Amino acid sequence: MPSAENPGMPEVACKVFVPRDTTARSMGADDVAAAIAVEAARRGESVTVVRNGSRGLYWLEPMIEVASGGVRHAYGPVQGSDVPSLFDAGFLAAGEHGLGLGPTEEIPYLARQSRLTFARVGITDPLLLEDYRALGGYEGLAKAIRLSREEIVDIVTESGLRGRGGAAFPTGIKWRTVLNAEGSQKYVTCNADEGDSGTFADRMVMESDPFVVIEGMTIAGLAVGATMGYIYLRAEYPLAIRIMNEAIEIAEAAGLLGDDVMDSGQAFHLEVREAAGAYICGEETSMLESLEGKRGMIRYRPPLPAIKGLFGAPTIVNNVITLASVPIILAEGAEYYRDYGTGRSRGTLTVQLAGNIKRGGLVEIGFGRPLRELLEDFGGGTATGRPIRAVQAGGPLGAYIHPSQFDAPLDYEAFAEFGGMIGHGGLVVFDDTVDMGEQARFAMEFCAIESCGKCTPCRIGAVRGVEVIDRILSGVDESDNLLLLRDLCDTMVAGSLCALGGMAPFPVISVLDHFSEDLRARKIQ
Amino acid sequence: MWTEVRGLRDDIDYGTPPRDGEPVPVTVDGVGVTVPEGSSVMLAAAEAGCPVPKLCATDTLESFGSCRVCLVEIEGQRGYPASCTTLVAPDMVVTTQSKKLTKLRKGVMELYLSDFPESEIPGGWSEFHETLEAIGLNGHRYGEGRNHFDLRVDDSNPYFLFDPAKCIVCSRCVRACEEIQGTFALTIQARGFESKVAASQDETFMESECVSCGACVQACPSHALVEKSLFPGGYERA
Ligand SMILES: Cc1cc2nc3c(=O)[nH]c(=O)nc-3n(C[C@H](O)[C@H](O)[C@H](O)COP(=O)(O)O)c2cc1C
Ligand code: SF4
Ligand code: SF4
Ligand code: FES
Numbered sequence: 104m105p106s107a108e109n110p111g112m113p114e115v116a117c118k119v120f121v122p123r124d125t126t127a128r129s130m131g132a133d134d135v136a137a138a139i140a141v142e143a144a145r146r147g148e149s150v151t152v153v154r155n156g157s158r159g160l161y162w163l164e165p166m167i168e169v170a171s172g173g174v175r176h177a178y179g180p181v182q183g184s185d186v187p188s189l190f191d192a193g194f195l196a197a198g199e200h201g202l203g204l205g206p207t208e209e210i211p212y213l214a215r216q217s218r219l220t221f222a223r224v225g226i227t228d229p230l231l232l233e234d235y236r237a238l239g240g241y242e243g244l245a246k247a248i249r250l251s252r253e254e255i256v257d258i259v260t261e262s263g264l265r266g267r268g269g270a271a272f273p274t275g276i277k278w279r280t281v282l283n284a285e286g287s288q289k290y291v292t293c294n295a296d297e298g299d300s301g302t303f304a305d306r307m308v309m310e311s312d313p314f315v316v317i318e319g320m321t322i323a324g325l326a327v328g329a330t331m332g333y334i335y336l337r338a339e340y341p342l343a344i345r346i347m348n349e350a351i352e353i354a355e356a357a358g359l360l361g362d363d364v365m366d367s368g369q370a371f372h373l374e375v376r377e378a379a380g381a382y383i384c385g386e387e388t389s390m391l392e393s394l395e396g397k398r399g400m401i402r403y404r405p406p407l408p409a410i411k412g413l414f415g416a417p418t419i420v421n422n423v424i425t426l427a428s429v430p431i432i433l434a435e436g437a438e439y440y441r442d443y444g445t446g447r448s449r450g451t452l453t454v455q456l457a458g459n460i461k462r463g464g465l466v467e468i469g470f471g472r473p474l475r476e477l478l479e480d481f482g483g484g485t486a487t488g489r490p491i492r493a494v495q496a497g498g499p500l501g502a503y504i505h506p507s508q509f510d511a512p513l514d515y516e517a518f519a520e521f522g523g524m525i526g527h528g529g530l531v532v533f534d535d536t537v538d539m540g541e542q543a544r545f546a547m548e549f550c551a552i553e554s555c556g557k558c559t560p561c562r563i564g565a566v567r568g569v570e571v572i573d574r575i576l577s578g579v580d581e582s583d584n585l586l587l588l589r590d591l592c593d594t595m596v597a598g599s600l601c602a603l604g605g606m607a608p609f610p611v612i613s614v615l616d617h618f619s620e621d622l623r624a625r626k627i628q
Numbered sequence: 629m630w631t632e633v634r635g636l637r638d639d640i641d642y643g644t645p646p647r648d649g650e651p652v653p654v655t656v657d658g659v660g661v662t663v664p665e666g667s668s669v670m671l672a673a674a675e676a677g678c679p680v681p682k683l684c685a686t687d688t689l690e691s692f693g694s695c696r697v698c699l700v701e702i703e704g705q706r707g708y709p710a711s712c713t714t715l716v717a718p719d720m721v722v723t724t725q726s727k728k729l730t731k732l733r734k735g736v737m738e739l740y741l742s743d744f745p746e747s748e749i750p751g752g753w754s755e756f757h758e759t760l761e762a763i764g765l766n767g768h769r770y771g772e773g774r775n776h777f778d779l780r781v782d783d784s785n786p787y788f789l790f791d792p793a794k795c796i797v798c799s800r801c802v803r804a805c806e807e808i809q810g811t812f813a814l815t816i817q818a819r820g821f822e823s824k825v826a827a828s829q830d831e832t833f834m835e836s837e838c839v840s841c842g843a844c845v846q847a848c849p850s851h852a853l854v855e856k857s858l859f860p861g862g863y864e865r866a
Pocket of ligand 2: 383401553554555556557558559561562599600601602603604605
């Protein structure tokens with residue numbers, strides 16, 4: 104774009120977007136960013152590299168974008184070595200190149216999604232507050248400030264939002280319990296421990312749109328009269344910790360957090376706490392113990408955390424995605440949100456496609472679409488090109504889903520009908536080379552490793568589960584041990600104190616029910 | 629000294645401490661009883677003459693909910709809530725005996741037995757043994773597996789000894805030390821299957837902050853913590 108006065112020099116610096124998301128970086132995004140700067144300097148082109156969040160099309164990362172004629176164009180997956188040829192192809196003006204993906208918003212994977220919670224994710228530099236506001240940020244909080252506490256809770260209830268952390272409990276009901284609970288001090292806690300295998304939605308939103316989490320928590324604080332919030336953030340997410348902390352500072356400086364939030368006369372303070380690094384610390388009562396500085400042990404319920412939570416005070420515990428969904432519900436209204444979805448599963452689900460899948464990434468979509476659509480249309484089948492044999496949904500405690508169940512709609516109740524779980528929305532795909540006997544064993548082993556040890560069914564049961572499966576796989580008293588395994592699963596499901604021991608048998612039961620050909624004596628190799 | 633501690637307890641162990649709230653009527657196995665608000669379902673059941681098996685609960689300590697043998701059925705509630713940690717509500721209808729509950733309790737006790745020295749099962753007279761008898765179990769189907777049999781006996785204290793092989797990790801000793809004695813000499817160390825009772829920083833009882841009050845021994849349901857005087861010829865695991 105040479106200008107008249109300065110022939111040969113670009114008029115304005117061209118913006119190139121290179122994600123700073125952890126996944127994109129692990130795939131070489133930093134190298135690409137550096138290469139672009141070097142190449143631009145060498146060619147005398149004026150280029151500004153913006154480190155945006157990720158769009159969540161992970162198989163295309165590092166996916167870079169340029170804004171040309173007001174439209175974003177994408178290229179990916181780009182390596183540092185591709186950069187000179189991108190310049191040669193005139194990518195700054197959306198020139199054609201082998202890695203060209205066309206206008207970003209028209210890439211079918213993205214175009215077919217309904218991005219509500221993730222509306223801004225990947226578009227801009229996550230820490231630019233003015234960009235956040237320009238894209239509709241803080242409209243939800245501005246509305247909430249004009250409402251009474253009850254009215255905020257009513258809107259969240261009517262939206263049909265349910266917890267995205269695992270148990271799918273209606274968020275509005277939880278908030279109402281906290282609102283109505285006696286207590287001069289109340290808390291809002293955000294569960295950002297994200298321990299499920301194959302999940303990354305929490306991390307993505309914190310890295311790519313941290314203000315939406317802050318805004319959601321602030322609205323929660325206003326709704327129940329809490330003046331203090333904590334984000335319990337997985338220690339293995341250093342970038343998310345850094346970005347959240349910076350975003351909190353920026354929000355404080357702008358009067359969006361602090362003693363007088365947005366001139367409302369109400370206070371809300373926010374702090375990030377690094378999690379203790381155990382899967383069980385993601386369970387809400389254990390998380391609260393850990394936030395209090397104690398060992399992450401399970402507390403029995405009742406009392407619910409909503410009534411006696413952090414330091415004995417009424418406390419909201421919500422997942423990152425749950426809280427990040429609140430601003431748009433306030434901004435656009437309950438109707439807008441609940442129009443997506445089906446039955447009692449309203450709004451959108453942020454599905455995370457992982458494992459052996461061709462197009463892994465984040466798909467935000469209204470509830471009700473068949474699982475098959477996610478696996479095939481979005482995911483494109485397995486990365487190895489072999490048939491899908493099983494899908495584990497809902498994290499390490501979720502059942503393995505058999506291909507005969509792939510027509511089930513993404514809907515909490517429909518999944519529960521066949522013993523499945525949507526949980527945090529992770530789908531981990533396996534091809535036909537998977538050994539389901541090993542997968543069953545792994546479920547028990549995971550439980551044994553992660554058990555807090557408080558209750559007996561889990562503390563001893565998980566260890567016995569591994570031993571019994573080993574006996575089955577090595578052909579020792581196969582039928583007796585299969586029966587014993589069923590009994591053990593039953594004892595753990597019905598008897599455990601928390602969902603770790605109570606759900607770890609689900610994947611095992613699903614293998615017993617649908618993949619039993621793999622739970623039998625192995626031929627010695 | 630220990631007789632005094634023992635004197636704190638009635639003949640009947642109601643499982644959880646008494647409360648003094650407003651009267652709440654409930655039905656346990658068809659028997660109507662009225663107990664103070666704040667009482668556990670376990671206490672109501674004992675009051676109704678239908679005691680529920682228990683291991684980690686005793687009425688000198690706050691409930692803890694870890695052993696899972698006290699599970700019951702409550703009308704209108706899903707699953708099998710632990711009766712020690714579930715509080716009564718007006719007109720609650722509780723069932724303490726059913727085929728499913730028996731199977732569940734056996735399932736849990738079987739797990740305990742799979743990590744309990746086999747030779748110590750016959751002839752024992754601890755609460756643990758009583759519970760086994762009440763549930764009607766004397767063996768398990770798990771064969772040989774990981775266990776705690778070779779952990780060393782701690783006989784450093786002149787009055788009592790601790791045999792970790794017989795410990796069922798119910799935390800009663802830890803809680804007794806805290807709640808009755810106000811000393812914090814005991815903790816549960818490590819996690820999962822490795823969880824074990826430790827005195828102070830995993831020291832011997834003698835070296836620890838233990839003041840030899842005996843509250844833990846009194847609280848222990850499985851004779852893992854036991855008075856030395858019971859073994860005049862010296863302790864040896866049977
Ligand atoms: C073993 C275990 C681990 C869990 N880990 C997480 C986690 O990492 N993140 C999370 O949000 N919820 C986790 N949960 C669910 C929480 O207990 C709780 O239901 C959730 O944080 C509530 O928030 P929500 O209502 O917004 O889903 C876990 C539960 C269990 C039993
Ligand atoms: S089920 Fe496992 S993790 Fe949960 S309380 Fe029991 S021992 Fe702890
Ligand atoms: S020593 Fe006795 S009281 Fe203490 S945890 Fe073990 S079995 Fe329970
Ligand atoms: S007595 Fe209720 S769980 Fe142990």
